[in-house]
Amino acid sequence: MGMTTRDETTDAERLARYRLMRLSRRFEETVHEQFHDGNVPGPLHLSIGQEAVAIGGCWPLRETDVIVSTHRGHHHCLAKGARADRMMAELLGRADGYSRGRGGSMHIAIPEIGLLGTNGIVGGGLPIGTGAALGLQIDGRDDVAVSFFGEGAAANGVFGEALNTASLWNLPIVFICENNRYVELTPQHVHVAGEIWKRAEGYDMPGVKVDGNDVDAVVETVAAAVDRARAGDGPTLIEAETYRWFGHYAGDKAAYRDEAEVEAGRAGDPLVRTRALLDPVEADLAEAEVEKEIAAALEFALASPIAGEEVLTPGHYAEEVSA
Amino acid sequence: MSTAAVETRSMKFWQGVNQALVEEMDRDERTFLVGEDVARVGGPYGITRGLLDRYGPSRVRDTPISESLLAGLGTGAAAVGMRPIVEIMFFDFAMLAMDQIVNQAAKYRYFTGHSLPLTIRTMCGAGGPNGAQHSQNFEAWFCAVPGLKVVMPSNAADAKGMLKSSIRDEDPTLFIETQGLLTARAEVPLEEDYLVPLGQAAIPREGSDVTVVAIGRMVDRALEAAEQLAADGISVEVLDPRTLSPLDRPAIVESVRKTGRVVVAQDATAPCSIASEVCAIAAESCLAELKTEPVRVTSPFINVPTPVPLAEARAPGVDDIAAALRECAGKGS
Numbered sequence: 001m002g003m004t005t006r007d008e009t010t011d012a013e014r015l016a017r018y019r020l021m022r023l024s025r026r027f028e029e030t031v032h033e034q035f036h037d038g039n040v041p042g043p044l045h046l047s048i049g050q051e052a053v054a055i056g057g058c059w060p061l062r063e064t065d066v067i068v069s070t071h072r073g074h075h076h077c078l079a080k081g082a083r084a085d086r087m088m089a090e091l092l093g094r095a096d097g098y099s100r101g102r103g104g105s106m107h108i109a110i111p112e113i114g115l116l117g118t119n120g121i122v123g124g125g126l127p128i129g130t131g132a133a134l135g136l137q138i139d140g141r142d143d144v145a146v147s148f149f150g151e152g153a154a155a156n157g158v159f160g161e162a163l164n165t166a167s168l169w170n171l172p173i174v175f176i177c178e179n180n181r182y183v184e185l186t187p188q189h190v191h192v193a194g195e196i197w198k199r200a201e202g203y204d205m206p207g208v209k210v211d212g213n214d215v216d217a218v219v220e221t222v223a224a225a226v227d228r229a230r231a232g233d234g235p236t237l238i239e240a241e242t243y244r245w246f247g248h249y250a251g252d253k254a255a256y257r258d259e260a261e262v263e264a265g266r267a268g269d270p271l272v273r274t275r276a277l278l279d280p281v282e283a284d285l286a287e288a289e290v291e292k293e294i295a296a297a298l299e300f301a302l303a304s305p306i307a308g309e310e311v312l313t314p315g316h317y318a319e320e321v322s323a
Numbered sequence: 324m325s326t327a328a329v330e331t332r333s334m335k336f337w338q339g340v341n342q343a344l345v346e347e348m349d350r351d352e353r354t355f356l357v358g359e360d361v362a363r364v365g366g367p368y369g370i371t372r373g374l375l376d377r378y379g380p381s382r383v384r385d386t387p388i389s390e391s392l393l394a395g396l397g398t399g400a401a402a403v404g405m406r407p408i409v410e411i412m413f414f415d416f417a418m419l420a421m422d423q424i425v426n427q428a429a430k431y432r433y434f435t436g437h438s439l440p441l442t443i444r445t446m447c448g449a450g451g452p453n454g455a456q457h458s459q460n461f462e463a464w465f466c467a468v469p470g471l472k473v474v475m476p477s478n479a480a481d482a483k484g485m486l487k488s489s490i491r492d493e494d495p496t497l498f499i500e501t502q503g504l505l506t507a508r509a510e511v512p513l514e515e516d517y518l519v520p521l522g523q524a525a526i527p528r529e530g531s532d533v534t535v536v537a538i539g540r541m542v543d544r545a546l547e548a549a550e551q552l553a554a555d556g557i558s559v560e561v562l563d564p565r566t567l568s569p570l571d572r573p574a575i576v577e578s579v580r581k582t583g584r585v586v587v588a589q590d591a592t593a594p595c596s597i598a599s600e601v602c603a604i605a606a607e608s609c610l611a612e613l614k615t616e617p618v619r620v621t622s623p624f625i626n627v628p629t630p631v632p633l634a635e636a637r638a639p640g641v642d643d644i645a646a647a648l649r650e651c652a653g654k655g656s
Contacts, residue, residue, distance in 0.1 A: 066403060099434050109435040116402050117434060121426050127395020128402065128427060135400030135407070138355050138381050145399070158422075161392035168387065315436055316469050318493035321522070321569045323469075 006216045011279070017059060017215050018274045019286040021051040024075040025271060026294045027084055031074075031091050034298075035250045041093040042104035045072040049213075049245035052270035053178045054079040056218025057146060057240070060226045066114040066132045067146045068125030070178075071106045072244075073118035076148055081113040084293055085300035094304035100315075101307030114143075123156035125149060126175075130162040133173035133235075144172040144229040146222070151239075152183030154196045163203040163237065170234035174225040177237070178212065180244035181265070185256060197239035205235050212240030213270040243268060331510040336476075337370045339483035339511050340444075340500060344371065344408065346515055347490040348378055351406055354490060355382040357396055358410025358444075367412065368446075368505055390416050394423035394443060401441040401495075402431065408490060411445040413457045414499060428495040429470035438493040444486070449590045449638065450503015450540060454629035460591035460622075462538075463600070465497050466568040472496040472521055473568040477542035479509040481565055484519030492521060501590075503540045524571035526578070530560035533584040533652045536575060536601050537563060541588040541620075541639060548645035557652045567597055575601060576608045583614040583655065586647045588639055593621040614655025620647045 028046050035044050047054065054075035058067065061080070069076035077087060082098070090097025091105050098108050109117035116132060119125045129147030136143050153159060154177060166173050183191040200207025206228075210221040218240055225236035243265035247254035254262075275283050334342070348354045356374060358366075362385040365372030375383045386393055390411055397407040411417050417424065424443065431439040448458040465473045474489055474496060476482040482500065489496040511517075527542065528549050537545035542563045549559035562578050564570055579585045585605050587598035598619040605617045620639045628634055 068399075103434050107430075107434045109431070111402060111435055111437050116399065117431075119427075121422055124422060124427055127392045127423055128399040130392060131396035131399020131401075131407075132403045133399070134357075134396050135403040135405040138400070139353070139403070139405060143403075158391050158395070161387070161389035162395075165387055165389060165392055165396075169384070315432055317432065317472075318438060323569065 006220055009216055009219070014216070014274065015278055015282055015286055017055050017219070018271065018278060018283065019290060020055045020079060021215065021271050021274065022287055022290045023084060023293060024051045024054065024078045026290050027078060027088070027297070028074055030294050030298055031088065032250055034092060039092050044091070044105050044250035045248065046246045046250060047072045047075040049266065049269065050178060050180055050242045051075050052215035052218055053176065053212045053240045053242055054148070056215040057148065057176050057222050059219045060223035061114070061146065062143065063113055064141070064143045065146070066116050066143065067148065068116045068129040068132070069118040069148050070125060070150060070153070071118065071120055071122065072150070073108070073148070074105065077108055077115055077118065080115045082108065082110055082115060084297040088297040088301035089304045092301045093307050094301050095307045095311065096300070096304035097307070100311040102311045123149060123153035123158045126153065126158045126162040129173055130166050130171060133166065133171035134169065136172055137169070142230050144174065144226055146174045146176060148176050148178055150183065151177055151179040151188050151192050151196055155191050163199070163205070163235070166235040167203045167205045170232060172229040172232070173235045174222060174229055175235060175237045176222065177239045179239055179241050182244050182248065184248045185252070187257070195239065197237055200237035205237060207237045209239045209241065212242035213268040213273060215270055215274055330513045332513055333508050334479045334511040335506050335508055336479040336482050336500070337368060337505045339479035340370050340486055341372065342511070343483045343486035343490070344374060345377065347487055348374070348382065353404065353406045354408060355384070355405065356408045356410065357384045357386050357393060359386055359388055359412050361385060361410050366410070368502070370505070371410070390419035391423050394420040394428060397441040397443060398423060398428045398431065398439065401439045406440045406490060408442045408444060411443060413453070414445045414447045414461055415456050415459050417445055417461065424465070424471070424497070425468050429468045432494065433470055439495050440493050441495040442489045442498055443495070444498045444500065446500040446502055447539070447590070448502045450501065452629055452631050453502070455626040458627040458634065460589070462499055462567050463591060463596045466570070466597065466600070470495065471568060472566065473499070474521060474566050475499040475539050476565055477504065477539055477563050478507065480511045481519050481525070483511050484517050485521065485565060488518045488521050491518070496521070499539070501539045507543070519565070521566045522569045522571060523566065524574035525563045525565055526560060527563055528559065528561040530558035530582065532558045532582055533586060533648050534560045534562055534578045534582045535644065535648060536585065536587045537561060538567070538589040538597055541590060541644070544639065544641045545588050545644050547641045548648055551641070551645050552648055552652070557649065559648055570600065572604055575604055579605050579609040580612040583612050584651045586618045586620060586644065586651050588620040588644045590622055590638055592624045593619050594624065596621065615651055618647050618651055620644050
């Protein structure tokens with residue numbers, strides 16, 4: 001969709017972004033309820049509060065562009081075009097899920113739409129995103145890769161490996177650090193020295209900090225980086241600052257942080273900020289549509305058979321292999 | 324063996340690897356090669372010499388020393404439709420890439436249902452003056468991972484034919500070369516579609532009294548030991564699995580049932596190794612036919628020293644294999 005500055009953003013675009021953020025929010029609220037009802041047979045890492053980074057980060061992308069996501073990636077998946085119903089089915093361990101119901105939240109990958117995967121390993125997507133960018137470059141495609149990762153992953157060795165080589169080879173990739181201020185169960189100051197976006201300078205690439213709760217600002221920043229990558233001018237590191245509303249995983253009550261901080265963090269709600277710019281009647285309509293989509297997704301998931309032992313074996317190799 | 328005349332040429336192991344790379348990179352533009360020092364100088368042992376000139380700097384790239392990234396470059400590029408060949412210079416360095424190989428590449432089809440045609444070439448330093456961080460045999464570690472294939476050829480012909488098969492395979496394959504074999508010669512078929520299928524063992528010498536399952540550079544030693552024993556009237560069958568995952572279990576079972584005796588020879592240490600796996604297969608599937616206990620001829624559970632004479636003192640030699648075979652053959656008759 002190319003470059004879109006804040007001033008050029010149309011009402012229709014802003015409404016569409018809001019609708020996607022709302023879809024992600026309601027998807028996660030719904031699956032969170034299902035978790036507490038005992039219907040989610042695996043871990044769940046909620047991205048509530050961080051929607052603007054994913055929706056804004058994927059907005060400038062084509063379907064043939066690719067992204068890699070993280071353990072906290074439902075919003076990235078929906079932003080890249082995953083269907084809410086099949087995702088819900090996957091999270092609920094149902095046979096119609098994207099991975100036959102055997103993968104769950106951290107193992108959703110849909111190459112057909114350029115989603116190379118959420119990931120159970122912090123930092124695990126950084127080399128894969130870089131590799132995808134290399135493949136796109138060698139293949140002569142003008143598609144780009146976006147690698148989402150958290151501030152915790154920036155402490156992993158692969159962060160430096162990926163940025164160094166991406167810069168050396170001018171790879172078509174945008175690194176988006178989604179800084180939600182918590183790394184698993186401890187605050188970021190325990191993990192992060194300095195500011196992550198500033199590390200770009202050492203790797204000889206542009207580094208940009210953006211308000212990750214302002215979807216228009218995220219779109220503008222990422223679109224510029226995507227255009228740069230598409231033009232063959234190489235990678236960009238973006239740090240988007242946001243806030244994780246809930247614990248590290250569903251069930252983590254996050255007693256390690258105080259109420260005042262959480263309230264202040266939630267006050268930056270990206271959905272509230274975007275909705276304030278919309279025609280309220282249109283926003284109401286979009287929300288009603290989202291409610292229908294989520295209700296249908298839940299209905300689809302609950303109607304899908306619980307994945308049974310028949311899903312255990314298939315699909316490990318192209319042909320049948322036994323040890 | 325086919326009786327049709329096949330044009331062959333005597334070739335060193337590394338030349339078989341090089342020829343496979345050239346043929347497959349000629350054949351498919353989606354292939355490319357990345358690794359430390361692989362382009363400008365053609366690798367520390369010259370295995371990839373000539374490829375940069377032939378294919379140019381986009382498809383043949385020297386990389387920074389970033390093994391985890393290297394495996395990820397292959398995984399990500401394969402995920403967008405390429406057929407990457409990644410070189411990890413020494414097998415020991417694959418330890419730095421474990422997440423990308425084991426947690427990422429090996430799981431890709433399981434999560435997505437899509438192919439991941441990635442070939443990771445590496446070299447075990449056994450046979451060179453490389454010491455405890457450049458000579459280790461980790462092949463069994465990777466055989467514990469569903470989704471990966473593990474290949475370890477013992478001669479130039481298989482090196483060529485199996486690397487070509489690995490590159491054409493739709494799943495991630497770890498292809499293990501061995502330094503001690505790089506200059507070993509064999510007759511190598513020159514036909515362009517000389518493919519040795521993965522998952523099929525070879526029996527380079529048939530016999531009836533005792534089976535020796537030998538891996539990598541132990542195959543030549545086992546053949547020499549077999550020749551020695553033949554002089555004493557003991558008939559040894561040599562079985563080279565070639566692919567370690569998936570292991571050709573039916574071939575092993577058939578041979579051990581036939582001879583009733585099995586010795587396994589490998590460079591690796593014994594615990595939780597391929598030798599252990601072969602012994603387990605013999606116990607599970609050949610107990611009725613076994614005339615005596617299976618024997619593992621391995622390196623002792625100590626590190627690899629740097630000077631070659633010391634390293635060779637540690638590794639199983641022809642005499643060690645011959646002695647084990649002789650003792651085994653003398654039992655249960």
